[in-house]
Amino acid sequence: MSDEEFPLLSELKKGPWPSFVKEIEKTAEHKPEIKDLLKQLERSYEDKITYWKHGGIVSVRGYGGGVIGRYSFLAKECPGIAEFHTMRVNQPAGYFYTTEALRKICDIWEEYGSGLTNMHGSTGDIILLGTITKNLQPCFNALAKAGFDLGGSGSALRTPNACVGPARCEFACYDTLELCYDLTMTYQDELHRPMWPYKFKFKMSGCPNDCVAARARSDFGIIGTWKDEIKIDQEQVKKYAEEGVDIQKQVVEHCPTKCIEYDPEKKEIKIDNENCVRCMHCINVLPKALRPGDEKGACILLGGKAPILEGPVMGWVIVPFIPADELADFVKDLAEKVWDWWDENGKYRERVAELVERLGMMNFLEAVELEPDPRMVKHPRENPFFFWREEDLKPRTDPWKIWREAEKGL
Amino acid sequence: MSEYSEEDKQKVLEKLAQKPWQTRDLAKVLKMKKRDVDKIVKELINEGKADYWSSGSTTYVTTPEKVQEMEAKREDLK
Numbered sequence: 001m002s003d004e005e006f007p008l009l010s011e012l013k014k015g016p017w018p019s020f021v022k023e024i025e026k027t028a029e030h031k032p033e034i035k036d037l038l039k040q041l042e043r044s045y046e047d048k049i050t051y052w053k054h055g056g057i058v059s060v061r062g063y064g065g066g067v068i069g070r071y072s073f074l075a076k077e078c079p080g081i082a083e084f085h086t087m088r089v090n091q092p093a094g095y096f097y098t099t100e101a102l103r104k105i106c107d108i109w110e111e112y113g114s115g116l117t118n119m120h121g122s123t124g125d126i127i128l129l130g131t132i133t134k135n136l137q138p139c140f141n142a143l144a145k146a147g148f149d150l151g152g153s154g155s156a157l158r159t160p161n162a163c164v165g166p167a168r169c170e171f172a173c174y175d176t177l178e179l180c181y182d183l184t185m186t187y188q189d190e191l192h193r194p195m196w197p198y199k200f201k202f203k204m205s206g207c208p209n210d211c212v213a214a215r216a217r218s219d220f221g222i223i224g225t226w227k228d229e230i231k232i233d234q235e236q237v238k239k240y241a242e243e244g245v246d247i248q249k250q251v252v253e254h255c256p257t258k259c260i261e262y263d264p265e266k267k268e269i270k271i272d273n274e275n276c277v278r279c280m281h282c283i284n285v286l287p288k289a290l291r292p293g294d295e296k297g298a299c300i301l302l303g304g305k306a307p308i309l310e311g312p313v314m315g316w317v318i319v320p321f322i323p324a325d326e327l328a329d330f331v332k333d334l335a336e337k338v339w340d341w342w343d344e345n346g347k348y349r350e351r352v353a354e355l356v357e358r359l360g361m362m363n364f365l366e367a368v369e370l371e372p373d374p375r376m377v378k379h380p381r382e383n384p385f386f387f388w389r390e391e392d393l394k395p396r397t398d399p400w401k402i403w404r405e406a407e408k409g410l
Numbered sequence: 411m412s413e414y415s416e417e418d419k420q421k422v423l424e425k426l427a428q429k430p431w432q433t434r435d436l437a438k439v440l441k442m443k444k445r446d447v448d449k450i451v452k453e454l455i456n457e458g459k460a461d462y463w464s465s466g467s468t469t470y471v472t473t474p475e476k477v478q479e480m481e482a483k484r485e486d487l488k
Contacts, residue, residue, distance in 0.1 A: 054464075062455055064462040064469050154469040193455070194462075194469040195433055195448045343444065348434070 006038055008045040027115045033080025034114055037130070040078045052084075059150070060140040064194045066150025067136055083133050087113070089126040089143060090151040090191075093180035094164040104146040112139035123201065124161035124212070125151040155349075156194035160184050161218075162204040163211040171283065172206030173224030173296040174324040180204050182328050183335075196339065197346030197355075207292060208278045214304065215315045219352045220335055221301040227321055228293035229273040230282070236289035241267040251282045297323040300334070302364075303353025313353040316361070318368075320375035334368060341367040414446045422450045423459060423473070430463045430470030430480070 003010035012021045021038070028034040040051050051073040059067045068086040075082035089105070105126065109115060114130030121127040126148075131139060140150065151159035160183045163169070165176030183202055184191070190200075203218035205211055207225070214221030241247055247269065252260045259275035260282060262268070269289070271282075283290045300322065301315025322330050342352045345359060356364050365372055421440055425431060433451055437444040451471050454460035461474045472480075 059462055061461075064471075069464060154464065156469075189452065193452060195451075197434070348432070 006042045009038060009042050024116065031115055034116070034130075036072075036078035036080035037084070037114075040072060040074050040081060043074065060137050063140075063150060063192045065153035065156050065192060066140075068153055069133075070130075081130065084114070084130045085133065085136065087128040087131060087136070087139060087143075088121065088151040088153055088159070089128060090149045090159050090184065091120055091124050091126050091161070093160075093162045093177040093184075094167055095120065095124075096164075096167065101146070105143070105148065108139060108142045108146065112142065123158055123217075125159050150192070152191045152199075154194040155196050155198050156192070156200075157187050157190035157196075158199050158201045159191065160187075160202040160204070161212050163206050165204075165206040169206060170287070171209065171224075171280070171292055173226055173292055174206060174222075174298050174327055176204040176206045176222075176224070179222065179328055179331065183331070186332060190339075196343055198349045198351050200339070200342075200352065202335070208280045209284065215301055216304050216312070217306060218304050218315070219302065220331075220338065221304055221315045222298050222327070222331060223301065224292075224324075225278050225297065225299045225321065226293035227295040227297065230271050230276065230293060231291040232269055232271065233289050233291075234268050237269050237286065238267040240286050240289055245286070247286070251285050254281050254285075255279075256281075295323070297321050298327055300331070302338070303351070303356055305351050305353050309349060309351070310354050310357075313351075313357075314379055316353070316356070316379075317375060317377045318365075318370060320373060334370075337368040414442070414450055418442060418446065419450050419453070422447060423454060426451075426454070426460055426471060427473045427476065430465075430472040430476065432468065432470055436471075 003013075006021075009021045013019045021041075024034060024037055024041075028038065044051055053071050053073055054069050059065055066088050068088065070084045070086060072078055072081050072084060105128075106115075106117070109117060109128050112131055112135040113128050116129040118127035118129060128139075143149070160180045162176035162180035163172075165174075166172040167177055180202075190196075200220070201218040202220045202222070203212045203214035205214045205221070205223045208223055210221075210223055212218075214223050237247070241264075245251075247262045247267075248264065251269075252258075252262045256279050257275045257277055259272040261270040261272075263270070269282075269286075283292065298321075299317060300319035302318045303313055304315035305313050319330075319334070338352060341364065342355055346352070346355050350358075361376075362372075418440075422436065425436055425440065433447045434444055436451075437447040440447065451460055455462075455471075459473065460471055461477050463470050463472050463477045463480055
């Protein structure tokens, strides 16, 4: 493909980093119809408008989702992409594949689709980009034979997604992979047959680091946490200090609730666990010295969502703590109550967070039979971006110093 | 034990043959519980008497014949 033919796209090939334009060009070498994709893209950049439209037959027999129909407005000019549907494939929990499984998916997509993929979409599915209507069913059949199924789309349960959990991460407070698999298998009907006011997402993070962004991107976020004290290995704390980690500066001063004390002489840490908000910062900086406690479980948040209709919403804590061994049954029971209430009361395209906003949290809690609890925090870390200039910082007031002085009558 | 009758199922099927529906609207029109309409629709899909069709942003349910009709219209528009 010459840069003269596609001058705007050629700008996106510059630099040492990977480029989607280069990848499309490589694909077009053995699938000439894909050149039309470059043609349409160049035109979109020129005119600053998309030329995709969607709709029509969107799936395979018996399924109401999993395929996102895409058609080109420039079908006459770019016949190679007149139909360019996306197939959304349910990813394995934690994104673990064998190389053989990946080869199979790629071979299937070479045969029935454009060969272009997106691993993974922002909700976690394997995204296979670009096929024609008559290839949908045979492609689905081949994927099913290889052990894969379509994921969710439309007003349905979206493919549940989980972090790598205990398979690769020592911080996991519950088995995210098992729960993700369990929910996916239990709710096949909800996943493939859109019946609700709008989409509904489950995301499972094993610890408050929240690697799958459950608090911001899922209607029902399940985030691992612990109830007892952070485990401290003082020998490892010493080692970190001796290796040059400035514990005072890098850990203590970054603690959001100032619940950590460090003794530089003994090189020891003390944590006031009652005031710890499980931000994970200290554990992330000193992973060998600090660990989540033993009494593990999860916290459940409701209503996180991206901006599409009413603006972004962060999840609202509705269950502060549930022990890991009770989690699966509890989640299913609660989720079904949430769906019943939302399905009964939700307006067309109203996410569950918007319904809670409209009818009130009290209404919601009564409907799902949860007792109000002061730990049901509405906005944990509402704004993750705090910016300030050095000169704006004022010395912190220590109220205890003032109170003690007052007590002494000074 | 199903909470709906064969007559209800027939009523749903007749409506589906008219145009693509969202089940919530269908439940309102037929004055039935949405949950029952959902169950009937699932059953009809399993029997091959109903199918999904999408406007692009919304998934509707209708009969396979109506889906073919909608697709034929799309072809004509090209």
